[in-house]
Amino acid sequence: MKLSLRAGEKVYVNGAVLRVDRKVSIEFMNDVSFLLETHVIQADQTTTPLRQLYFAAQIMLINPAIKEEANRTFKRMLASLLATFDNQQMLKELKLIDEMMCKGRVFDSLKSIRLLYTLEAQILSGTTEPIISSQAEQALRPEASA
Template identity: 30%
Template sequence: MTLRISLRDGEKLIVNGAVLRAIGRTDLCVENSVSLLRGREVMSPDDAVTPARRLYYACMIAYIDPHGATAHHDEIVRYLHDLLGALEAPEAKAACASFARKVATGDFYRALADCRALIDYEAAAIGRTAPQVAQAAA
């Protein structure tokens, strides 16, 4: 199955751990199985500052390093455990369960999609609690 990817000038792409950058508008056809992430899907270690973001980063590293994925498994499990302890909403816990199933089968790319939903949920929850914390401090 061929995958066609269009990159904007300067956009980065990670392919099996190698970072590539487009010079000019670039179209690529990937004709075999690889681990790849577009620049907008890549998170830097400095951005992994919340439980959901740390989980995303650990899963992303496991995905782009398929030979070392098992080495990252304990970290993923630890971050997932931390996140589950902080969540209350049933839909967020369901996203965690879906994430765990995908990680267990080695489907890290699809697990990242669940993690992006968890990052959105976490941001919304922090937004809801920030006014309460400010009111309590006043």
């Protein structure tokens, strides 16, 4: 996995926070958990149920020391969302995210949660829901998108 970072940009790697002082490319030669600064949300940005779920999942990557506690919080929040939403597309996507998390695919789960923000906003505002392609399903079953 190769990353390109701009000067001053941060990346969270296995719980460490790295900031580069100039444009740089980093290549990870083994399995590593990382999160780009642009994908990190702060506690004050957790203004919707999905953003709160995202925050719990991101903690697993940013702070491995409390990964189990964050995972329990994530599971409680996900169960609550599954019991609250009645939108079938949202429920389907949340179940696929749960499956990814059970397989230890936290990064893929974060990507899928971010893709649901628009649908969540439409549901919370009461507007008509569009049918979105299942990014979570494609992440679980890459052959489905071929």
